Amino acid sequence: MGSDDGFIEIVDVTKAFGPADRRVFALGGVTATIRRGEFFTLLGPSGCGKTTLLRLIAGFELPTSGEIRLDGQEIGHLPPFRRPVNTVFQNYALFPHMTVAENIGFGLEMLDKPRAEIASTVARMLALVKMSDLAGRRTDQLSGGQQQRVALARALAPQPKVLLLDEPLSALDLKLRKEMQVELKRIQHETGITFIFVTHDQEEALTMSDRIAVMEKGHILQIGSPTEIYNAPAARFVADFIGDINFIEGEVVSCGDGRAEVRLPSGPLLSAHAGQPVSGRVTLAIRPEKIGLRAAGDGTAQLSGRITNLVYFGSGTNVHVDAGIGADIVARTTTPGVAIGDRVGLDLPFADLSVLAE
Amino acid sequence: MSTPDTHAQADAALRAAIRQREREAFRNRWLLLAPGVGLIACVGLLPLALTMIYSFLEPGTYGGVTWTFSTGAYEQFLFERDLFDETLLTFNPSYVIIFARSIFLALVATVGTLLVGYPTAYFIATRPRESRNLWLFLITLPFWTNLLIRTYAMLLIIRDEGLINAVLMGVGVVEQPVGILYTDFAVFLGLIYSFLPFMVLPVYASLEKLDFRLVEAAYDLYATRWRVLRRVIIPATRPGIVAGCILVFIPGLGAYITPELLGGGKKLMIGNMIALQFGTARNWPFGSAAALILMAMVVLMLVFLMRRGGRQVGHG
Ligand SMILES: Nc1ncnc2c1ncn2[C@@H]1O[C@H](COP(=O)(O)OP(=O)(O)OP(=O)(O)O)[C@@H](O)[C@H]1O
Numbered sequence A: 001m002g003s004d005d006g007f008i009e010i011v012d013v014t015k016a017f018g019p020a021d022r023r024v025f026a027l028g029g030v031t032a033t034i035r036r037g038e039f040f041t042l043l044g045p046s047g048c049g050k051t052t053l054l055r056l057i058a059g060f061e062l063p064t065s066g067e068i069r070l071d072g073q074e075i076g077h078l079p080p081f082r083r084p085v086n087t088v089f090q091n092y093a094l095f096p097h098m099t100v101a102e103n104i105g106f107g108l109e110m111l112d113k114p115r116a117e118i119a120s121t122v123a124r125m126l127a128l129v130k131m132s133d134l135a136g137r138r139t140d141q142l143s144g145g146q147q148q149r150v151a152l153a154r155a156l157a158p159q160p161k162v163l164l165l166d167e168p169l170s171a172l173d174l175k176l177r178k179e180m181q182v183e184l185k186r187i188q189h190e191t192g193i194t195f196i197f198v199t200h201d202q203e204e205a206l207t208m209s210d211r212i213a214v215m216e217k218g219h220i221l222q223i224g225s226p227t228e229i230y231n232a233p234a235a236r237f238v239a240d241f242i243g244d245i246n247f248i249e250g251e252v253v254s255c256g257d258g259r260a261e262v263r264l265p266s267g268p269l270l271s272a273h274a275g276q277p278v279s280g281r282v283t284l285a286i287r288p289e290k291i292g293l294r295a296a297g298d299g300t301a302q303l304s305g306r307i308t309n310l311v312y313f314g315s316g317t318n319v320h321v322d323a324g325i326g327a328d329i330v331a332r333t334t335t336p337g338v339a340i341g342d343r344v345g346l347d348l349p350f351a352d353l354s355v356l357a358e
Numbered sequence B: 001m002s003t004p005d006t007h008a009q010a011d012a013a014l015r016a017a018i019r020q021r022e023r024e025a026f027r028n029r030w031l032l033l034a035p036g037v038g039l040i041a042c043v044g045l046l047p048l049a050l051t052m053i054y055s056f057l058e059p060g061t062y063g064g065v066t067w068t069f070s071t072g073a074y075e076q077f078l079f080e081r082d083l084f085d086e087t088l089l090t091f092n093p094s095y096v097i098i099f100a101r102s103i104f105l106a107l108v109a110t111v112g113t114l115l116v117g118y119p120t121a122y123f124i125a126t127r128p129r130e131s132r133n134l135w136l137f138l139i140t141l142p143f144w145t146n147l148l149i150r151t152y153a154m155l156l157i158i159r160d161e162g163l164i165n166a167v168l169m170g171v172g173v174v175e176q177p178v179g180i181l182y183t184d185f186a187v188f189l190g191l192i193y194s195f196l197p198f199m200v201l202p203v204y205a206s207l208e209k210l211d212f213r214l215v216e217a218a219y220d221l222y223a224t225r226w227r228v229l230r231r232v233i234i235p236a237t238r239p240g241i242v243a244g245c246i247l248v249f250i251p252g253l254g255a256y257i258t259p260e261l262l263g264g265g266k267k268l269m270i271g272n273m274i275a276l277q278f279g280t281a282r283n284w285p286f287g288s289a290a291a292l293i294l295m296a297m298v299v300l301m302l303v304f305l306m307r308r309g310g311r312q313v314g315h316g
């Protein structure tokens, strides 16, 4: 038995494609631990290896090296039909020659469950995804959202230990997608099954996940809760990929007690929190909404500059300020009351200004 | 100005334009169809009509026909006229037996080509895209030589002094040559060999269209390899299977060269029997009638298959 803390353990897994002389590593040494019952998201740009990692867990690919353990048991080399893991495919991959109910019952049938049990489980699954009145339909007569629900029910029916979802919502329009996000969370909550969810949409990842693994070029850069990932990005790539962020280059003057004093080339001295001791040239990062904006003139703001642009986006306005550090700094406010050309002061709170590991 | 009047004018103009467009589309369609329709009329329907007419005439003494109406050809298919009393008919099963034998051989050959052809097509469809064309080319390669020559080649291989028996005796499996030539088995082998591409190509076409993610989905849902084949791959490729079976069964039923050469013409098949009527037997009306009966059976079978296949396959 594995502990709750290490339900799925992915240990130094690599995956290479292609012939020996032209090998391409889709995954270059991935290690992660996924907890029982959590909603775990793999987030990253196209081609970073999300699908490959998911297919390794499902069993469609075998790892080049490394181990995958489920509940303490090594499963990395079992065929898909011997793993208690089911997949919701990106294109749904529903069987076109079967009805909705036959699709949902397929897994149970292959497990040689008795007919009565199959029928009752299928009915339960249909109710779970709110498709009871379409049980007899052929799957090519369903809308995208309905197909999505059938695919979900089909994968859940055999009661897998883990459900894998590869960008299941990417084919849906925005409104339906928001709806399905809520539905997915509800279903995950009701069934208690561990979900591993793939997306390249950072907003989707932040709203749905218990924990997120941010991937780039076949590696996991950071694993953490949405707030950790958002507020304390460990790497420049993570900070940049998730939400909007300002980067400020500078030179460390002193460092200690998790606090670094950083001198900007233009002169000002900023205090930022640093997870580990740093020195030399560094990059500081701060989210636009953490920057305080005030009228210039009192001279106490850490940075000051002229407004070059105002971008209104509904729930707020982005104020672009040329503070003489190269790129504009973007601050977010809900009460602008300023105009392009105005001089403003910027406050960068110590707690929200972090030093990035390169 | 937008008055009701100008609206009506615009409406009328639009409708006239649509009618014009429809007329052109209609004409274009018929122009495109004309060569095909013409060809079918000349080499398909006309000979068919002729055959139909001949089947209701009386045989001429030295071949050909004499122009008197008679249903004798059709009666001859089932009955035998008494030598002395022309009005006495007794049931004669020999032609029915020939038909039944032919249907049986064609069916067995169809099943055989399916059993050989399906795995072949699957193999090709799962090769990398670049090498598939090469495999398809190899499959169709025998078509580059004449069927007659290929069948003679087959004859050389399976005859008593042929390759197979030489090997069998050389290895010491048998003392005496195994008689393969001039048996039903030889005909069966020959039919499979000559019709294999007709099975492989349509099955390959539908396998190539198969979404292999469905196969992955089935594996994911605990289906073993055999069950994936039976529950997902075969149902999804049924249109190709039906097409392949039709393409093998129909020409197999009327096959002439293969049973003649490999079966030694000892046991007649429909094709040989019909040829015989136009040749040495000099009974054109009976040959025509037999050909039409064969065709009627094939058409009935096709209608049946289309009906069934159409319902099950629908989406494909
Ligand atoms: N079967 C394969 N053969 C060769 N290379 C492959 C194969 N599958 C994936 N790759 C390569 O591995 C890398 C990772 O691919 P993967 O599909 O895992 O990316 P992804 O993160 O899912 O991207 P996306 O968001 O576009 O789906 C890519 O560079 C891809 O080209």
Ligand SMILES: [Mg+2]
Residues within 6 Å of the ligand: A050, A051, A052
């Ligand atoms: Mg992918």
